[in-house]
Amino acid sequence: MPAPGVDSLTPARSSKPVAVVDIGTTSVRMAIAEINTSGGVRKLESLSQAVRLGKDTFTAGFIRKSTIEECVRVLRRYRQVLAEYGISSPEQIRVVATSAVREARNRLAFIDRIYIATGFRVEPIDEAEVNRVTYLGVQPLLQASPSLSTVRTLIVEVGGGSTELLVVRGGDVVYANALRLGSLRLRETLEAYRTPTLKVREMMENQIERAIKQVTENVPQTGKVEILAMGGDVRFAASRLVTDWNPNQLSRISLVQLERLTDKLLSMSDDAIVRNYHLSFAEAETAGPALLTYMQLARTYGLDTVLVANINLRDGLLNEMAAKAIWTEQFSNQIIRSALDLGRRYHFDEPHARHVADLSRRMFQAIRDEHQLDHRHEIILYVAALLHEIGYYVSQQSHHKHSLYLIKNSEMFGLSRRDVLLAALVARYYRRASPQPSHEGYATLSRDERVAVAKMAAMLRVAVALDDSRSQRIADFTCNREPGRFVITVPTVKDLSLEQLAIRQNGSLFEETFGVPVLLRTRRDETL
Numbered sequence: 001m002p003a004p005g006v007d008s009l010t011p012a013r014s015s016k017p018v019a020v021v022d023i024g025t026t027s028v029r030m031a032i033a034e035i036n037t038s039g040g041v042r043k044l045e046s047l048s049q050a051v052r053l054g055k056d057t058f059t060a061g062f063i064r065k066s067t068i069e070e071c072v073r074v075l076r077r078y079r080q081v082l083a084e085y086g087i088s089s090p091e092q093i094r095v096v097a098t099s100a101v102r103e104a105r106n107r108l109a110f111i112d113r114i115y116i117a118t119g120f121r122v123e124p125i126d127e128a129e130v131n132r133v134t135y136l137g138v139q140p141l142l143q144a145s146p147s148l149s150t151v152r153t154l155i156v157e158v159g160g161g162s163t164e165l166l167v168v169r170g171g172d173v174v175y176a177n178a179l180r181l182g183s184l185r186l187r188e189t190l191e192a193y194r195t196p197t198l199k200v201r202e203m204m205e206n207q208i209e210r211a212i213k214q215v216t217e218n219v220p221q222t223g224k225v226e227i228l229a230m231g232g233d234v235r236f237a238a239s240r241l242v243t244d245w246n247p248n249q250l251s252r253i254s255l256v257q258l259e260r261l262t263d264k265l266l267s268m269s270d271d272a273i274v275r276n277y278h279l280s281f282a283e284a285e286t287a288g289p290a291l292l293t294y295m296q297l298a299r300t301y302g303l304d305t306v307l308v309a310n311i312n313l314r315d316g317l318l319n320e321m322a323a324k325a326i327w328t329e330q331f332s333n334q335i336i337r338s339a340l341d342l343g344r345r346y347h348f349d350e351p352h353a354r355h356v357a358d359l360s361r362r363m364f365q366a367i368r369d370e371h372q373l374d375h376r377h378e379i380i381l382y383v384a385a386l387l388h389e390i391g392y393y394v395s396q397q398s399h400h401k402h403s404l405y406l407i408k409n410s411e412m413f414g415l416s417r418r419d420v421l422l423a424a425l426v427a428r429y430y431r432r433a434s435p436q437p438s439h440e441g442y443a444t445l446s447r448d449e450r451v452a453v454a455k456m457a458a459m460l461r462v463a464v465a466l467d468d469s470r471s472q473r474i475a476d477f478t479c480n481r482e483p484g485r486f487v488i489t490v491p492t493v494k495d496l497s498l499e500q501l502a503i504r505q506n507g508s509l510f511e512e513t514f515g516v517p518v519l520l521r522t523r524r525d526e527t528l
Contacts, residue, residue, distance in 0.1 A: 016092065017044070017085050020317040021078060023097040023122060025054030025160025025184050026282040028074045031314040032085055039322045046314075047081065049074045050282040053100035054160045058188040062105045071110075072117045079118050094317055095120045098130060099161030099182065125416075127178030130164055130313065132414045135173060136323075136331070137316030138228070141309055142168060145250060148226060154219065156297060157230040158290040160184035163211065166413075167219050173334045175218050176413040181211040181293065183233065183286035201266055204289055208296050216300060227298055228307045229253075232283065233290035237261055238308040240277075247310040254305055255298050262291040327414075332379050335414040339383040342410055346393035348386075355472040357385035359463035366479040367486075370514055371455045380419055381456040383412070384426035385463060404428035408441065421445075422453060429457035430464055434509050458510040462488070462518060465502035474499065486516045491523045 015034040022029045029048045033041050051070050056063045087093060095114075101107050102124040111122045125133070138155055142148055152174070155166040161182040167175035190203055219225075234253075239245050241257045265273060265288035273284035298306050327335070343353055364371070364378050371377075384407075391402030407424035415423065421441055429435055435454055437443050445453065466474045466488075478489045488503075490496060500520050507518040 015042075017087050018092045018318065018321050019078075019082055019085070019087050019094075020314045020321070021075070021093070021095040021120065022313050022317075023051075023053070023071065023095065023101055024313075025098065025100040025182065026286060027051055028071060028078075029312075029314060030078050030081075031318060032082070032087070033318050035318075035322045041318050041322050043318075044085070045081075047078065049077075050280045052282060053104075054182070054184045055188060057100045057104045058161065058182075058185045059192060061103075063101070063107075063110050068110055068113050071114065075114060075118045075120055079120070090121065093120070094321065095122050096313070096317065097122050097124045098159065098313075099185075102126065103161070127162065127164070128176075128411070128414065128416045128420075130178065131166060131176045132331070133313055133316035133320060134164055134230075134311075135166060135168075135316070135334070135414075136319045137311045137313065138166075138230070138309065140319070141250070141311060142171065148228070151224040151226050152219070153226050153228050154215075154297070154301070155228045155230065156294065158183055158233065158293045159231065160286055163293065165215060172337060173413050176338075177214070177218070177411065179211045179214060181208065183288075183290035183293070186289045187285060201292075204292055205296065208293050211293075212297055212300050215297070221301055225301045225303065226307055227294070227301065227303060228309055229294050230309050230311050231290065232312075233287045234294055234306075234308050235310055236277070236279065236283070236287060237291055242308075251308045252305045253308055255295065255303060258291060258295055258298075258306065262288060262295055265291065327376055327379055331414060332375075335379055335412065336382060336386070338413040338415075339386045342407075342412060343387055343390055346390040346406065348390050348392075349470070351472060352467060352470050353386045353389065355467050355475075356388070356460075356463045357382050359466050359474070360385040360460055362477070363459045363463055363479070366477075367459075367514075370481070371459070373452060373455060376419075377452055377456060380415075380423045381426060381459060383415070384423040384430075384456065385460055387423070388427040388430045388460065388464070400428050400431050404440065418449075422449065422456075425453045426456045426460055429453070429509070430460045431506065434512060454509065454513045458513045461506040461509055462503065465506050466499055466520075468498050468502035481516070484516060485519050486510070486514065487519045487521065489521055489523055493522060496520055496522055 015036045017032065017034050019030060019032045027048050027050045031043060032045045033043045035041055051067065051074060053063055053067060056067050082088065101110060104110060107124060114120055114122050134155065134157065149170055152167055152169045155168060157164045159182050161184065163179040163181045165177050165179065166173055186204060186207055190200055237258060238251045238253055240261060241253050242251045245251055270281055270284040273279055273287065274281055279287065294306060343350065360381050361378065364381055387407050388403055389399065390406050391399035394402040404424045404427060407427055408421055412420060425441055435442050435450065473493055474490055476491060480487050503518055503520045511517045
């Protein structure tokens, strides 16, 4: 049986070869695949080479020159392999880096050196992006497992630098977080403080317990729960503990067996683990702390077993390339759901917020030729529209600035920190002043981002004006550009004086951005 999301059929002649590279905490991994015309993914080859980036970052705060050059050597070899497959175009390759590179003080120097030496454009991805890609990787598996649709599934991957957590129920992501708890980070922290050998496990358990407390505050321990574990360390455990283990299928590990293996690993030296289990030294360092984390999490939720999936970050990246779109409709709905949860936390006016968001989307789609923004911006605008008034939770005075602060400092599933900043700024500019270089956050944007924020904020202002009555009475309209003006026509409402006044008061940013004023009228006005 093929792994979920992977096409077992021989691809058509028009199949496209692609590759993804994951520069992680303990190794640099590459997956090569073919994507057929129907979006099926067929893996061709997987490569992995240990490189101890995390050891540098988590102890010294930067990546040493020798480690950078080691990465260069690995990636040059990978480039040669890709040439053999005929993979050379940037559109066929995606190279990402996680916490070890993202947190390094010299990450820009690292990225530049890799580009100069290999031509690879390294993209450091943040926790939200990792969660998004993980979701794309595991989604086919969830869809193929009906038993998981009726329970809360905690999808957990303990990496070297962080622990990624998604909670899915009925296909919806109800919680997502990245804990600053990684197997290598944990170990290096204890070594840096010269923790006595006899106290190491106790200290690990205390650190893990504190991190898990963050999880239980958001994911109650009541009700039916399954833990779906991902990552190389737990796959190693499954290969040792599950009879006839098939990496292409979900496996279930007994917690009693997992505890025995964890106890054994934590009592052994790295050299002994390498000799006895044929792991690399990098794998030997992380196996014990990672399995201890899975074990304590399962205990916390009173589970006797843990599910194991042979899914990784590269699977999600390949599925994303196959989908030919960064944000599919289903994934966009998950982002919107997360934004709604945030709005409810701050007791927003949900009917008004939803209606303004729908009007914003309608406006976005109606004038697509004018703004020329992509689907990603459509979702960012929708999120900003949903949340533009949450600042009222803090104060009525300057509430748009409070909205900026609350959005900017919140986590929303599927949105990177940059996406969140754009949404926060669009919400901030839904009223009053136009964007200024001196405004918080705005000065950090690129020119393209500044233009996108202005366009989205202009559309949001019009949408807010269309529901100035907060009655949701305007649900449909058409947009047309006429000489010297942009006309919005409403088919059914007779008296638009309130909305027309709001448009005049708030339409200046639209005129500044798109070069023409906005006129609001009813269809009856057209016949006069």
